[in-house]
Amino acid sequence: MHKSRICCAVIAALATAGVNAQESTGKAALETIEVTATKRTESVQEIPVSVTAINGSALENLGIDNFQDYVEFLPNVVFQGTGPGQNEIYIRGAATTQTNIAVSSVQALQPSVAFYQDEQPVSMQGRNMDIFATDVQRVEVLPGPQGTLFGASSQAGTVRIITNKPDLSGFTAGIDLDLSTTDGGEASNTFEAYVNAPVSENFGIRIAAYNDKQGGWIDNIPNQPGQGGYIGSAVVIDRISGGPLSDPENTPVVSPTNNSLVEDDFNDAQYTGARFSALYDNQDWSFLIQHTEQVLETEGVFAYDPNLEGESSTNRFQPDDNKDEFGLTTWTIEGRLDQLELVYTGGYLNREIESNVDYTGYTNGGLFAAYYVCNHYQAETPEDERCLDPSKFYKEDTQTTRTTHEFRFNTDASNRWRLTAGIFLDEQSLDTIGRFKLGNTDLAFFSDMQRTTVGTEGINSDGGPFEPDVSFVNDVSHDINQIAVFGNLEYDITDSVTATIGARWYEIEDEYKGSTTTVDVSRRLRAFGTLDPDELMAVGEDPELIQAAIESGQLQVDLLDDDGVLTVDDTILKFSVDWKVNRDLLLFATYSEGFRPPVTNRVGGGLATNQNGAFDGFRIPVYSLTDTLDNYELGVKGDFLDGTLRVNATAYYSDITDLQTSRFDPTNISFLVFTDNVGDAEIRGIDGDITWVATENLIINGAFSLLDTELTAINPELEGIAPPIGSELPYSSDFSGNLRARYYFDLEGDLSGYINGSLVYTGDRLASMKMDAYVLEDTTQLVYGTGSGLTIQDEAAEYEGVTYTDSNGEVFRGGRYVQDSYLLANLAVGVTNDEWKIELYVDNITNESAILHIDNQQFTPKVVTNRPRTVGVRFSYDMF
Numbered sequence: 087m088h089k090s091r092i093c094c095a096v097i098a099a100l101a102t103a104g105v106n107a108q109e110s111t112g113k114a115a116l117e118t119i120e121v122t123a124t125k126r127t128e129s130v131q132e133i134p135v136s137v138t139a140i141n142g143s144a145l146e147n148l149g150i151d152n153f154q155d156y157v158e159f160l161p162n163v164v165f166q167g168t169g170p171g172q173n174e175i176y177i178r179g180a181a182t183t184q185t186n187i188a189v190s191s192v193q194a195l196q197p198s199v200a201f202y203q204d205e206q207p208v209s210m211q212g213r214n215m216d217i218f219a220t221d222v223q224r225v226e227v228l229p230g231p232q233g234t235l236f237g238a239s240s241q242a243g244t245v246r247i248i249t250n251k252p253d254l255s256g257f258t259a260g261i262d263l264d265l266s267t268t269d270g271g272e273a274s275n276t277f278e279a280y281v282n283a284p285v286s287e288n289f290g291i292r293i294a295a296y297n298d299k300q301g302g303w304i305d306n307i308p309n310q311p312g313q314g315g316y317i318g319s320a321v322v323i324d325r326i327s328g329g330p331l332s333d334p335e336n337t338p339v340v341s342p343t344n345n346s347l348v349e350d351d352f353n354d355a356q357y358t359g360a361r362f363s364a365l366y367d368n369q370d371w372s373f374l375i376q377h378t379e380q381v382l383e384t385e386g387v388f389a390y391d392p393n394l395e396g397e398s399s400t401n402r403f404q405p406d407d408n409k410d411e412f413g414l415t416t417w418t419i420e421g422r423l424d425q426l427e428l429v430y431t432g433g434y435l436n437r438e439i440e441s442n443v444d445y446t447g448y449t450n451g452g453l454f455a456a457y458y459v460c461n462h463y464q465a466e467t468p469e470d471e472r473c474l475d476p477s478k479f480y481k482e483d484t485q486t487t488r489t490t491h492e493f494r495f496n497t498d499a500s501n502r503w504r505l506t507a508g509i510f511l512d513e514q515s516l517d518t519i520g521r522f523k524l525g526n527t528d529l530a531f532f533s534d535m536q537r538t539t540v541g542t543e544g545i546n547s548d549g550g551p552f553e554p555d556v557s558f559v560n561d562v563s564h565d566i567n568q569i570a571v572f573g574n575l576e577y578d579i580t581d582s583v584t585a586t587i588g589a590r591w592y593e594i595e596d597e598y599k600g601s602t603t604t605v606d607v608s609r610r611l612r613a614f615g616t617l618d619p620d621e622l623m624a625v626g627e628d629p630e631l632i633q634a635a636i637e638s639g640q641l642q643v644d645l646l647d648d649d650g651v652l653t654v655d656d657t658i659l660k661f662s663v664d665w666k667v668n669r670d671l672l673l674f675a676t677y678s679e680g681f682r683p684p685v686t687n688r689v690g691g692g693l694a695t696n697q698n699g700a701f702d703g704f705r706i707p708v709y710s711l712t713d714t715l716d717n718y719e720l721g722v723k724g725d726f727l728d729g730t731l732r733v734n735a736t737a738y739y740s741d742i743t744d745l746q747t748s749r750f751d752p753t754n755i756s757f758l759v760f761t762d763n764v765g766d767a768e769i770r771g772i773d774g775d776i777t778w779v780a781t782e783n784l785i786i787n788g789a790f791s792l793l794d795t796e797l798t799a800i801n802p803e804l805e806g807i808a809p810p811i812g813s814e815l816p817y818s819s820d821f822s823g824n825l826r827a828r829y830y831f832d833l834e835g836d837l838s839g840y841i842n843g844s845l846v847y848t849g850d851r852l853a854s855m856k857m858d859a860y861v862l863e864d865t866t867q868l869v870y871g872t873g874s875g876l877t878i879q880d881e882a883a884e885y886e887g888v889t890y891t892d893s894n895g896e897v898f899r900g901g902r903y904v905q906d907s908y909l910l911a912n913l914a915v916g917v918t919n920d921e922w923k924i925e926l927y928v929d930n931i932t933n934e935s936a937i938l939h940i941d942n943q944q945f946t947p948k949v950v951t952n953r954p955r956t957v958g959v960r961f962s963y964d965m966f
Contacts, residue, residue: 126496126499136773147914170357172213178230181818191439200244202244217378226246230738249361252374288366361378404478442480486516509572515563660678687706735774797810817851869946880901930952
């Protein structure tokens with residue numbers, strides 16, 4: 087086999103841009119990937135849009151099957167969350183505090199990054215779908231606002247998984263096998279297969295199936311009496327939250343036990359699924375229908391307790407498991423009508439989530455936590471006071487459906503002016519029931535509690551008991567309907583200069599209804615929509631005080647109608663100019679706008695429990711405001727050195743107004759999570775990628791991201807809670823980058839070998855939008871008798887000359903946890919021919935324990951980490 091053909095077959099799979107062989111010169115040269123980022127099929131190098139596109143062969147060679155692995159090679163993208171199926175995507179630093187996963191279905195922010203499979207948006211607040219990347223054509227990442235073409239939640243970017251479709255040119259089939267073992271953990275295995283079969287000249291089908299079993303490495307170790315047993319919980323409540331426990335130092339405290347749940351390597355994950363596609367194509371018109379079915383099941387948690395010995399140990403006192411199942415059906419009709427290309431695409435998504443979560447850590451925080459486990463309020467004498475087993479749980483059942491329709495047309499691509507325009511319809515429905523065990527039922531108050539929800543629309547409204555141990559219930563639903571009209575017009579000013587203008591008008595209706603154990607959400611929103619005095623009094627509010635809050639601008643209710651339905655509409659714009667300097671070099675400048683719709687609060691309009699200082703007169707927003715992102719960028723895409731070097735880079739400035747954030751402040755405001763607008767922010771950055779065919783045997787690829795983020799304005803009631811003006815936004819580092827190299831060599835016969843290596847560096851990142859690290863450290867010390875050992879960045883304890891103090895008059899020491907920098911190294915060696923490949927690989931060679939995310943939802947920090955050193959073998963076979 088000629089070396090250039092080997093180069094084409096082997097190293098093409100690594101490069102973002104791809105590699106091709108030029109038969110006339112015998113040299114390997116760069117080629118481009120066709121993408122649909124502008125809703126036309128175009129070369130990634132010829133569109134004035136920042137796009138990272140990695141094809142399916144590259145994903146296979148990098149050993150990537152899920153999005154979290156893919157993100158390692160995208161420095162401007164971060165994936166934050168607590169495990170498979172429980173993550174958020176952030177692009178270019180536009181991030182804020184995440185919502186506790188236990189209430190993400192109830193009160194989470196809408197995503198700032200849209201997630202698509204093919205033409206179907208599948209984003210969901212707090213729980214982006216974790217789609218296993220089997221039989222994938224490519225993954226496209228579009229950083230920066232993409233709202234004019236991709237709509238709401240494309241505020242900071244869009245990620246699209248583009249699957250392989252039926253190929254009518256011939257029969258193909260293939261399998262992929264992967265066996266591996268993890269240092270200190272269990273073995274893992276993966277099976278993938280696909281079949282592509284033309285049934286006739288115009289009709290074909292394609293089937294792909296997979297089963298991926300990921301062994302665990304986190305150990306649930308026995309709880310030691312007096313350590314890790316929440317023995318200090320009552321003290322924490324008294325010292326930090328001002329709770330009512332009368333004699334915390336002398337009150338007996340029962341430590342929970344977890345003997346029945348002790349298990350090594352208990353964080354297993356399994357992806358099982360299949361995709362079926364059918365295509366009819368008669369050259370003039372085509373019809374594609376596709377269905378994907380997937381079940382993701384996890385057990386245990388993917389975070390360790392930093393206060394325990396080692397970096398793989400945790401204490402859990404209730405079962406942790408998650409079942410996340412979805413079915414996605416999509417259809418697309420394409421054809422031509424005279425000079426117009428017409429496309430109609432639609433989809434239906436049905437997703438069901440069942441979760442069990444250990445919620446024992448709730449004892450460590452909140453104004454009323456001691457109330458749930460201590461009997462001080464009913465003890466006859468101080469000697470009778472005691473605190474009981476604080477073990478708690480959370481159980482969730484969530485079902486969401488989403489139906490979309492989009493009709494668009496494209497004018498002829500050869501015209502001097504080109505128009506893409508269409509209409510988009512989106513109907514989302516989310517129904518969730520969350521059941522919490524908060525109070526110990528050995529206490530009299532909870533033992534006979536009638537566990538019902540408020541109002542006639544809540545679950546179990548007949549007044550009977552809900553189920554044993556459940557003391558709080560969320561039973562709510564969201565119905566979100568959207569209509570949008572969009573257009574994108576390109577005009578060639580000269581043969582080399584093109585101007586583009588895009589616009590999107592949208593209207594979104596959000597109906598939030600249902601109830602919690604303590605709040606009739608439906609009636610409350612109707613009361614604020616109508617401002618009827620009788621209705622306001624019925625939900626516990628003083629009509630005169632509410633009217634005064636509205637007149638002063640403290641509360642906004644104008645987006646609600648009489649039924650409590652929130653409606654928002656607007657028009658967003660995009661402008662760009664690009665200059666094709668020559669056939670190898672493109673320069674472009676872009677202005678674009680993105681948005682994220684508002685979120686309605688369960689306890690909106692309620693008065694804060696603390697009416698001192700910044701909280702004097704503060705009321706919880708009825709809904710958060712839409713946050714907007716205005717983006718300005720300059721970009722370059724170029725091929726150099728006779729087509730062996732490709733450099734793509736973009737410099738950008740983003741201005742965010744009314745940045746939304748999730749808030750949980752039970753000491754000062756409310757024991758229910760709500761959304762608010764933290765203020766304004768600015769982001770400056772440069773990201774880029776480089777691909778270099780160094781020799782016919784060696785290709786090198788690198789990517790980097792430089793970021794400078796800062797808060798430029800803070801809402802007054804968040805002063806002293808959120809970091810001060812000038813502070814960094816969370817989750818994104820100042821610098822991240824990766825370097826990959828692939829070297830191939832000839833073997834006997836038609837065989838060739840290769841060596842593939844990669845380095846991935848992620849810099850320090852802040853873990854939250856709140857300066858709560860020192861409070862959480864105090865809690866950790868009191869509960870466990872030791873600190874977490876995590877790095878804390880000090881933040882200012884004063885704002886505009888005002889020093890902030892706690893309820894005891896002591897100066898508030900603000901700080902945020904730091905997710906320390908890390909470097910990961912991978913290596914693979916393989917042998918291949920035109921049909922099969924076998925590869926030996928080592929991921930995480932140095933056995934680095936990276937801090938991927940610091941989870942504070944248990945009121946003491948837990949560290950979500952990566953898989954330890956993993957050694958494995960991959961085999962693939964393709965039949966043509």
